[in-house]
Amino acid sequence: MLEGARVLVLYASVGGGHGSAANAVAAALRELAPAVAVETADLLDFTNRAFRHLYGKAYFQVYAKAPHLLGYLYDRLDKAGEAKGGVAERLRRVVQKANLKKFDAFLRSGRWDVIVNTHFLPADILAGLKKRGEVRVPQITVVTDFEAHRLWVNEPTDFYCVASPEARSTLRHVGVSPARVRVTGIPIAPVFALPFDKRDLRRNLGFPEGRPLVLQLAGGLGVGPVESVHRALLNIRIPLSVVVVTGTNALVAERLRSVPNPSRHAVRVLGFTREMERWMGAADLVISKPGGLTSSECLARGVPMAIVHPIPGQESRNSDYLLEAGAAVKINDLSVLTHKLARLLFSPARLANLADNARRAARPWAAFEVAEKALELARGRLPVAVPD
Numbered sequence: 001m002l003e004g005a006r007v008l009v010l011y012a013s014v015g016g017g018h019g020s021a022a023n024a025v026a027a028a029l030r031e032l033a034p035a036v037a038v039e040t041a042d043l044l045d046f047t048n049r050a051f052r053h054l055y056g057k058a059y060f061q062v063y064a065k066a067p068h069l070l071g072y073l074y075d076r077l078d079k080a081g082e083a084k085g086g087v088a089e090r091l092r093r094v095v096q097k098a099n100l101k102k103f104d105a106f107l108r109s110g111r112w113d114v115i116v117n118t119h120f121l122p123a124d125i126l127a128g129l130k131k132r133g134e135v136r137v138p139q140i141t142v143v144t145d146f147e148a149h150r151l152w153v154n155e156p157t158d159f160y161c162v163a164s165p166e167a168r169s170t171l172r173h174v175g176v177s178p179a180r181v182r183v184t185g186i187p188i189a190p191v192f193a194l195p196f197d198k199r200d201l202r203r204n205l206g207f208p209e210g211r212p213l214v215l216q217l218a219g220g221l222g223v224g225p226v227e228s229v230h231r232a233l234l235n236i237r238i239p240l241s242v243v244v245v246t247g248t249n250a251l252v253a254e255r256l257r258s259v260p261n262p263s264r265h266a267v268r269v270l271g272f273t274r275e276m277e278r279w280m281g282a283a284d285l286v287i288s289k290p291g292g293l294t295s296s297e298c299l300a301r302g303v304p305m306a307i308v309h310p311i312p313g314q315e316s317r318n319s320d321y322l323l324e325a326g327a328a329v330k331i332n333d334l335s336v337l338t339h340k341l342a343r344l345l346f347s348p349a350r351l352a353n354l355a356d357n358a359r360r361a362a363r364p365w366a367a368f369e370v371a372e373k374a375l376e377l378a379r380g381r382l383p384v385a386v387p388d
Helices: 017-032 049-055 057-065 067-077 080-085 087-099 101-109 120-131 165-173 198-204 223-234 250-257 276-282 292-301 314-324 334-345 348-361 366-378
Strands: 006-011 037-042 114-117 139-142 159-162 181-183 213-217 241-245 266-270 285-288 305-307 328-330
Touching (some): 006 017, 114 120, 120 139, 139 366, 213 223, 250 266, 314 328, 334 348
Parallel strands (some): 006 114, 139 159
């Protein structure tokens, strides 16, 4: 019945999470329905260099230099009046319209049976085209944080997949019918849902048993904060196995490799890895910013998080969710990192409780739930949303 069906999965490469979520959904679609043609596309590939800089690099530059401004804008745009009609929002839409004509043309040119969005920007543009009757393809919006900011609400949208009951409640509050919302979790790579044995993973990765393994993720942080976190971690007196993943930031990796390591610790600094599920599975604790994808991967692997440097706005709210779930601790000041983590690592019972809570909060099959809903829409089992 789905022979010849086509599904488009859209994202915007602001950070790595939205693209990872899109790829996870695409992988699940291909596994569930091999006969369906699945395409992924980055909206920013259809824009000019200035717009890509504004939506990509500029965001992280503001985070580095004026993080509280990001938090202010995030909260301001989450207010009912500002989200769809305020000055800042009107300016955003003018900038979008001037820079996204190629993307508009791309959407008009394709024949897709359903479109899945893992970023609010393509969802917003597609909703505008649907409202004007220029495109009638059904769309699903996948919210990639634990709370649903109002920018994610773009009508008409046929279905919303959200990460938490709180996000579902938010959408209901702003008028989205409960029948069009499902709590799926945040889509992560299917490999994170596979069973694993922590001891086998640790042994295969070359780390001894009998000492805690701490995984420090450096993505999204500058050289200074990463090094400060690393030095504070190495000050812990209990012998540790420490693994640092720096991603594509070669400068950070070089700096960390030059940090003197106390002989009591076994330290390994990695660059980019395609085996994050193995490292998380082997770890007793992950030190990281609470991005939606990273947090969901940690939950799926049942590993507690020590939250550092959350981006004001969405990551602050992700922090709240993880803390309320009892799956994380938060380091508000690096001066207390050594003390707080030493106490945690010296308490196996508390660490185990955090891990149990993480597993309870996990939704490792989220990508497949989103994929199933996309295939259901493609079969025409749900009514297509039309403009009022």
